Amino acid sequence: MCLGVPGCIESISEEDSLTRMGKVGFGGISCEVSLAYVPEARVGDYVLVHVGFALQVVDQNEAQRILEEIGKIEDLMQDDNSMIRPSLPLENPL
């Protein structure tokens, strides 16, 4: 039930702090989201949305850093290919 989805702020209707809303896009679908909890959020920011409320602005630099870190793991693990492919006869689980 704690499902949260990142979406991009497309527009903001500047009402007061309690009722501040924004249109947020989720890869082709947009909906009205409360921005009351992210007063610092601007158009173009990605926000994490849960039950119609933005709970946090996604830190794009941090996301990039994490992916780079994972990329290093990928390089490291490439050396020993047997470690990457598990013994289980797994098709691609994704």
Place this chain on the structure above:
Amino acid sequence: MRFVDEFRDPERVHSCAAEIRSLTTQPWTIMEICGGQTHSIVRYGLDQLLPDGLTLVHGPGCPVCVTPVEMINKAIDIASQPDVILCSYGDMLRVPGSGRDLLSAKALGADIRIVYSPLDAIKTARANPGKQVVFFAVGFETTAPANGMSILQAAREGLGNYSMLATHVRVPPAMRAILTSQGTRIQGFLAAGHVCTVMGIDEYLPIAKEFHVPIVVTGFEPLDVLQGIAECVRQLEQGRAEVSNQYSRVVRSEGNPHARRVIEEVFEIVPRNWRGIGTFPESGLGISSKYRDYDAESRFGPGPPTS
């Protein structure tokens, strides 16, 4: 970047799984707290990529499943009264009470409506001034700010026909209960990323220290979960027990102060019965006395007995 697909890359999933296998030298048992993480583990088959000795135990999961029978009965009882509209998140409708669930109560004529957001319940209250509109407010700390905001908006607008049946639960007391339960096997935790998005990570520092268990704040995509497991195993293998933040693109150490302020304003900490587990002190959030007027429990009375 849209922060979803990039964290589901199959090649990188296999690399992270390989890293976990290379890190693991002995058996370990780790619990992922949130049902959303469990969903990702099962959906993407992540458990099949882990070394045999590494066991994932699914945690107290989801505030829906641990909602006590008496609260389901109360919601059904309220919804079945004349001139009442009960608004609820969809996943609550099939959770059984003592006799029936909300879905069958709806089939018998109770006006029960599924909403995506508590703001939808507020709209329903505005549109039906002659009816009592009750919102069934369930959730971990993740959902409490949204539910709490509906009361603040109702109070400001003077929406006297709006009230909330709150049955929120808090994660840290549940973790302590798990760690103090007899024969517990849990050696490390993947903390619920979206609970920590709201609450931050400070609440977990004393737990990690007191019980000497690593706690890794973890997201929900496959790469998040595997990175969280890798960090947990790394700490276990090195004998460390720290709180670390894998989901740092969303979780700040202080959480969301605006959201926390509304939780502190609208709710108060209460004991809560977790279905199938038991009652823990301080493990729930009830509506504070300041907003008693918007508490459906005081507005509609105690409700039917549980048997």
